[in-house]
Amino acid sequence: xxxxxxxxxxxxxxxxxxxxxxxxxxxxxxxxxxxxxxxxxxxxxxxxxxxxxxxxxxxxxxxxxx
Amino acid sequence: xxxxxxxxxxxxxxxxxxxxxxxxxxxxxxxxxxxxxxxxxxxxxxxxxxxxxxxxxxxxxxxxxxxxxxxxxxxxxxxxxxxxxxxxxxxxxxxxxxxxxxxxxxxxxxxxxxxxxxxxxxxxxxxxxxxxxxxxxxxxxxxxxxxxxxxxxxxxxxxxxxxxxxxxxxxxxxxxxxxxxxxxxxxxxxxxxxxxxxxxxxxxxxxxxxxxxxxxxxxxxxxxxxxxxxxxxxxxxxxxxxxxxxxxxxxxxxxxxxxxxxxxxxxxxxxxxxxxxxxxxxxxxxxxxxxxxxxxxxxxxxxxxxxxxxxxxxxxxxxxxxxxxxxxxxxxxxxxxxxxxxxxxxxxxxxxxxxxxxxxxxxxxxxxxxxxxxxxxxxxxxxxxxxxxxxxxxxxxxxxxxxxxxxxxxxxxxxxxxxxxxxxxxxxxxxxxxxxxxxxxxxxxxxxxxxxxxxxxxxxxxxxxxxxxxxxxxxxxxxxxxxxxxxxxxxxxxxxxxxxxxxxxxxxxxxxxxxxxxxxxxxxxxxxxxxxxxxxxxxxxxxxxxxxxxxxxxxxxxxxxxxxxxxxxxxxxxxxxxxxxxxxxxxxxxxxxxxxxxxxxxxxxxxxxxxxxxxxxxxxxxxxxxxxxxxxxxxxxxxxxxxxxxxxxxxxxxxxxxxxxxxxxxxxxxxxxxxxxxxxxxxxxxxxxxxxxxxxxxxxxxxxxxxxxxxxxxxxxxxxxxxxxxxxxxxxxxxxxxxxxxxxxxxxxxxxxxxxxxxxxxxxxxxxxx
Numbered sequence: 001x002x003x004x005x006x007x008x009x010x011x012x013x014x015x016x017x018x019x020x021x022x023x024x025x026x027x028x029x030x031x032x033x034x035x036x037x038x039x040x041x042x043x044x045x046x047x048x049x050x051x052x053x054x055x056x057x058x059x060x061x062x063x064x065x066x
Numbered sequence: 067x068x069x070x071x072x073x074x075x076x077x078x079x080x081x082x083x084x085x086x087x088x089x090x091x092x093x094x095x096x097x098x099x100x101x102x103x104x105x106x107x108x109x110x111x112x113x114x115x116x117x118x119x120x121x122x123x124x125x126x127x128x129x130x131x132x133x134x135x136x137x138x139x140x141x142x143x144x145x146x147x148x149x150x151x152x153x154x155x156x157x158x159x160x161x162x163x164x165x166x167x168x169x170x171x172x173x174x175x176x177x178x179x180x181x182x183x184x185x186x187x188x189x190x191x192x193x194x195x196x197x198x199x200x201x202x203x204x205x206x207x208x209x210x211x212x213x214x215x216x217x218x219x220x221x222x223x224x225x226x227x228x229x230x231x232x233x234x235x236x237x238x239x240x241x242x243x244x245x246x247x248x249x250x251x252x253x254x255x256x257x258x259x260x261x262x263x264x265x266x267x268x269x270x271x272x273x274x275x276x277x278x279x280x281x282x283x284x285x286x287x288x289x290x291x292x293x294x295x296x297x298x299x300x301x302x303x304x305x306x307x308x309x310x311x312x313x314x315x316x317x318x319x320x321x322x323x324x325x326x327x328x329x330x331x332x333x334x335x336x337x338x339x340x341x342x343x344x345x346x347x348x349x350x351x352x353x354x355x356x357x358x359x360x361x362x363x364x365x366x367x368x369x370x371x372x373x374x375x376x377x378x379x380x381x382x383x384x385x386x387x388x389x390x391x392x393x394x395x396x397x398x399x400x401x402x403x404x405x406x407x408x409x410x411x412x413x414x415x416x417x418x419x420x421x422x423x424x425x426x427x428x429x430x431x432x433x434x435x436x437x438x439x440x441x442x443x444x445x446x447x448x449x450x451x452x453x454x455x456x457x458x459x460x461x462x463x464x465x466x467x468x469x470x471x472x473x474x475x476x477x478x479x480x481x482x483x484x485x486x487x488x489x490x491x492x493x494x495x496x497x498x499x500x501x502x503x504x505x506x507x508x509x510x511x512x513x514x515x516x517x518x519x520x521x522x523x524x525x526x527x528x529x530x531x532x533x534x535x536x537x538x539x540x541x542x543x544x545x546x547x548x549x550x551x552x553x554x555x556x557x558x559x560x561x562x563x564x565x566x567x568x569x570x571x572x573x574x575x576x577x578x579x580x581x582x583x584x585x586x587x588x589x590x591x592x593x594x595x596x597x598x599x600x601x602x603x604x605x606x607x608x609x610x611x612x613x614x615x616x617x618x619x620x621x622x623x624x625x626x627x628x629x630x631x632x633x634x635x636x637x638x639x640x641x642x643x644x645x646x647x648x649x650x651x652x653x654x655x656x657x658x659x660x661x662x663x664x665x666x667x668x669x670x671x672x673x674x675x676x677x678x679x680x681x682x683x684x685x686x687x688x689x690x691x692x693x694x695x696x697x698x699x700x701x702x703x704x705x706x707x708x709x710x711x712x713x714x715x716x717x718x719x720x721x722x723x724x725x726x727x728x729x730x731x732x733x734x735x736x737x738x739x740x741x742x743x744x745x746x747x748x749x750x751x752x753x754x755x756x757x758x759x760x761x762x763x764x765x766x767x768x769x770x771x772x773x774x775x776x777x778x779x780x781x782x783x784x785x786x787x788x789x790x791x792x793x794x795x796x797x798x799x800x801x802x803x804x805x806x807x808x809x810x811x812x813x814x815x816x817x818x819x820x821x822x823x824x825x826x827x828x829x830x831x832x833x834x835x836x
Binding site: 015017019041047053 | 221306316337348438612
């Protein structure tokens with residue numbers, strides 16, 4: 001079945017196949033992502049903030065002497 | 067539901083353990099890195115000692131940085147963020163502890179065995195088979211702990227960071243197991259089941275995707291959690307993160323063959339690898355921009371906040387590395403860059419800039435929260451950042467310059483392209499010496515910054531009380547109901563069915579014979595049309611399936627696995643089936659004699675493949691310098707393959723017979739006595755150590771099992787053959803003025819080197835059948 005791989009130079013075909021595969025993935029996922037509803041997107045994006053985190057405030061604390 | 071609330075305490079103990087382990091092992095790994103960089107400048111730093119030699123320490127450096135620094139950092143980040151994203155404590159404290167201590171034991175075992183020369187001889191997959199089994203078991207422990215936690219989650223939706231973690235767990239398991247399939251010959255030695263071109267393909271399928279799924283996807287998950295937390299604002303575009311994830315998962319896995327461009331790897335695989343690598347530009351840069359734009363409105367805080375500084379720089383380096391990677395995957399760019407320091411520079415943009423800075427940023431963010439104490443010194447953390455960034459820039463600029471110089475000089479020709487401009491390999495080495503020194507300084511600065519972080523953390527933690535994060539939940543709070551997606555429902559859905567049919571037809575079109583190929587082409591066209599029609603008629607069903615997938619972790623995991631497995635299978639299965647010794651044309655390797663096989667194992671033990679390739683590319687300068695280009699069949703029995711990935715020294719594919727035995731003897735004893743200016747270590751122990759021939763019967767038996775056509779020799783016959791060949795070489799050396807016993811290791815290594823490039827000529831008749 002795979003004999004052609006040894007005898008034939010199919011470089012052009014594989015380039016096209018690779019491009020079509022990747023392009024169809026981008027198109028499908030891009031379409032799917034764009035179709036997500038705004039409330040759904042906002043809910044997902046806010047998930048890291050559902051659990052509160054204690055502050056560390058590097059930006060306001062002066063150097064802390066031990 | 068009652069109003070009573072209970073407090074859940076997260077398991078942050080294991081996070082603290084992994085975090086500190088990451089810092090400590092990171093320092094060790096980078097210290098060894100600076101040492102091996104210095105050894106390239108000053109050969110004396112090898113100390114003529116086996117376990118301090120470059121070829122044995124370099125795998126220690128790479129394994130320590132990948133699996134100890136990034137591995138521990140990844141586990142810390144995954145465990146911290148997952149517990150909070152799913153609002154549940156890690157499922158098992160026992161499994162968490164087993165994961166931590168098991169991983170540390172593996173690292174210790176690697177740190178002991180690699181300097182002893184116990185290696186499988188494959189880059190980033192050097193660890194011997196008992197450690198491979200331990201890694202697999204501990205990875206399973208990690209997976210069980212992670213998925214068990216997901217099963218107990220109180221948050222139904224899976225944030226994109228969790229997607230990246232899932233992809234990491236399933237893909238690394240697949241890659242690691244396939245590339246480490248071996249048959250043991252003893253407790254510490256084995257031969258990989260794949261050989262020659264098959265081993266090369268599997269190795270770089272693993273090697274490239276170890277970068278993708280061990281050094282990139284988990285760190286991207288960490289980025290999508292910790293960057294919004296540090297910037298105190300949600301990710302810039304969640305939609306873009308979705309595209310980023312699926313594109314990487316589908317496309318990354320195909321790109322491995324770009325490590326083997328212009329070699330004897332079949333052309334179709336090189337083309338696939340190059341094209342898919344170029345496709346990676348878009349999602350990688352989408353992810354980078356998403357990360358940087360998350361910092362919108364927080365740029366002013368970067369002046370004083372070291373965490374944001376590290377994160378911003380890390381994401382920028384991710385963008386640089388993922389721009390450079392596809393660029394280097396273009397065949398003509400690879401012709402210049404491959405085997406040179408440019409690749410080393412590229413790798414360190416990723417590890418020092420992306421992984422190292424993400425680790426530092428995450429550590430500085432986590433430590434004050436995990437020990438409930440402000441960072442000891444923000445100024446020191448900022449100093450760490452600036453020292454680190456100067457170190458990286460010095461390092462990569464030096465390596466880019468060095469690599470391009472090497473590529474240009476080694477490829478330069480005169481007399482209308484018929485004569486090499488720099489025939490002596492050492493000309494390039496001596497030209498790049500200043501850059502090699504600059505690399506040591508750059509690496510040293512980066513390491514100094516890391517030590518500063520270690521000191522800062524120690525001062526912060528000392529006397530502090532560790533604290534575990536908590537959340538309050540309702541006592542009888544059950545996860546909100548989600549629309550279940552059974553495994554059957556996940557697979558027997560229009561998107562999956564059409565995808566599988568499409569891939570099947572495309573494979574038949576590309577790989578099949580005449581009729582099958584035509585059927586595959588028409589099948590693919592029908593599949594696309596049918597899928598489009600079905601989608602137009604039932605788009606709601608397609609959307610519903612996808613939405614349910616996002617809240618059902620097990621079907622999501624299995625389909626992610628199928629997505630990554632497809633790329634590997636389509637590349638590996640045809641190669642394994644078609645490119646066997648029986649199908650080889652033109653030239654076929656002659657199996658090594660027992661003595662040569664023993665010599666080859668010494669070559670692997672000393673890590674010679676890390677500096678010397680055995681692959682003359684299909685490029686004019688390579689052929690002019692090293693001889694006729696390498697054929698696929700000339701290494702078909704090599705378990706493991708030794709094509710190499712870097713030329714600190716010249717290619718050895720056709721070194722056999724090029725020099726007399728005494729040349730190799732003197733060269734291994736003191737390389738500078740033969741090649742003035744060489745930076746190769748001395749190997750005096752090869753002249754002193756007796757060759758272990760007791761293991762040869764077991765090794766030959768395994769080679770036979772793997773398909774190498776050895777007769778079924780008795781141990782006595784093997785010994786007689788070894789003695790006869792070793793006696794001839796020792797006698798020749800004696801005649802040339804070097805007295806050495808025939809049972810010394812150097813004799814076996816010379817036997818191996820002298821056979822390189824010798825193969826069976828299958829004649830032009832079969833080749834003409836093309």
